[in-house]
Amino acid sequence: MYRNNLTRKEIERALAERSPEDEGLLRSLQSCDRRHFLRVSLKFAGMAAAAGIFQPHGFQLVNVAHAEAAPGEPPDIAFRFAYVSDTHLYARGMSHRFAKAALKSVEDVNALDPQPDFVFFGGDLAQRCRPDELELGRQILAELKAPLRMIPGEHDWYFDLGQKWREMFGPDRYAFDHKGVHFVAINSIIEKDFWTAKGYTPAERMDIVAGLDDGRQSRFEVGAEQRAWLKQHLATVDRKTPLIVFSHSPLYKLYRPWNFWTDDAEQVQAILQPFERVTVIHGHTHQVLTNRIGNIDFHGLLSTAWPWPYAPQGLPEYTVQMRRSDPFDQLDGCGDGRVDVHTNGRVDKHYHFWSRNPRVVTAEEMASNTIPGPRGYDGPSY
């Protein structure tokens, strides 16, 4: 596996050209003309690559010159997957800002070298769960080179209670194994029926659910039926197997008025608790969000469409907030990212912002409970 953008041939050539001059390579850079620069940089990149300190990832161009300071990549990454989430598409053509942003995300992921093992879509593909919105989303995501795993969000569900979603993207809950890690995807945006008694039409129901601060809807839950399924399914999985759970809502109780909430969170967590290593990756919150409850780590995904402000209360102490976004920059606070899974099942959660420096919450930081703030000013939003 090549960990930089040089082809095998170029690397071999670079390594073959290694000579006593290489000691003076750094000095030669000081009097760099164009021809020399290209030759030198290739050599340097080759050396750097061989030393395993060149960051291959499309998102981060590490300062190779300070490679001694930067730790570079941890050696025990088993695999990585990328994520795109909360695109909230309107069916208004590709010139709509949300469609452009979703496509930008697809281009980001496709530009990754090497490609991730798969791409996870965290829910809320459409904005109002209309068939044409979902279809637009399907077309945009179809451009992804890597395999795709999807879960629905409430914006994909409450116009027709998931009928179109299941038709297009398959079951809303499933499980699979990948390189020693067990993945479970659940539908955590189930709501108790609030619409029949009031006689809301499907469109009204969807508009109510679409309002984050609309208190007429019910709170999210996983529900008894799904919990039973989860428990029964996980009974077949060894306790030592690392577990990664895909969910749209956070699976813990952050802020009830905005449905940053799962009503039966404790019961779901109890089902996950027996496992040694559990990580929940969730969408819905459109912000940097980190939490740990017992032995379960929770990581939130960025949205491609817009960032939510932080809730007035209930913020987990693990979370280092992102700075309030600039509304002039329609990409600020938005982005995508990836998850690096270690051989021991712990994860590094990368946030790839489009208008800010990237952030990463590493497994080490989670374990030691010292999560550093971002580089440069990025103060609390409240």
Added chain:
Amino acid sequence: MASDHPAVVQRIASLPEYGPLFLRAFGSDQVTIARVGKAIATFERTLLSLDAPIDHFLAGDPGAISAAARRGWELYNGKARCNSCHGRIDVLPLFTDDLFHNLGVGVERIDFKAVARQASAAVQGQREIDTLALTDAEASALGRFLVTREAKDIAAFKTPQLRNVALTAPYMHDGSEATLEDVIAFYDRGGNKNPYLDGGIRPLGLGKREKADLVELLKTFTSDDLERFEPLVKLVP
């Protein structure tokens, strides 16, 4: 000068005409780098040209600029979204936010990402930044990235100030836009698409008259008192 301080001091001290000038200015004919700095700074302070029709207009004289330019000012602060980067602040009326933005200038010639990877490997310190930025046409397109090495700064350039902009054609850091009309058209189409395009840039949907009004507005940024500098201009060979 591409030199260092002792060399500069030596060179100036060797020129006979500076002795009496230093004596008159500083009370001593000894050349020091501090005095050289002060002299240059004092000269630079005379290069201010802040008296333009737009300043008179904003000070309360509606007749100072044409009706077209007045419409242009509304657009500048509204539909055309110019003011968010090129805003005129009363206490600092330079029409710049002193930040760095990627407009996609140069993307049709250069693969930003590929060049960024190479440059990332090559840049060691200030010397290398200067060398690359000034001698390598491709690396120089990387702009702020050469300094910060942050991906979000790839091909981002400092927002220039706009005083006397009608006189400083061609435009953009590489002179790729020949006239003010070209610049307005560039912004109207939303810059050049590239993976690092600033999130504040988007197509504006300006009409023909609106674009003309904006050009008329930009002409009002030209100072009234530029003939002050003619003697200086004559000095430059």
Added chain:
Amino acid sequence: MKVRWVVGSVLLGALALILLTGGLKRESNGERERRALVGASDGWASRAVWACDRRKLVIVEGVPAGARIPPDRAQRVADLLTDLMRYCSEEITAKIAVDQMITVAANGQVYENYVPGGPLPIVKASTGEPTRRERMIWKAELDRMVAEGNRLFHSDALGTNGLACAMCHPDAANTHPETYPKFQVQLKKVALLRDMVNWCIQNPLEGQPLSSDDARLRALEAYILAKRSGTPLHAGKH
């Protein structure tokens, strides 16, 4: 018969008690002062009749406390109370003397010889404390404007791209109205809340700006301020 008589007298007594206690138990110092103004007693027995808003008091001379007022005099009491209540919502005390002369006292001033049906010789001073009814009316009007602002805040009609204010600002979060006026980076000048609302309509929502006296802009501002009510002002805070 005996039972009925007992029940009847108990009821009468209860009624009297209610009337009396209605009059006496709740009398405060202020109320005693008011009586003093009209010079209640003058040696005569008198009883007090309150209007239902507890702000108008008529003292009837010559009728002992607890006794029934003769019908014609009761009518005069009722008419007087009605006149006073119609006139204003402030506290007024009146006395109908034995010779039927009516004295009216309000705001510490005493006016003699009020003729029913004629103009009340009271100068209306400032309204002072608003009445409960006034407060209800004012609140209802405010709630209406805030509700309209709420509707607009959550509506995609202000912009052209389907976005609504509430999408970035659920429950008006992150609007910080208490920090205005402040230098607004996006506008490159010092802005008030409504300037920023208008800017957001034009930019993230890609809509047409509203004029500063547009009812919609005012309603939006009202909603935002109402939601952040109670937050201390801090102009210029970033």
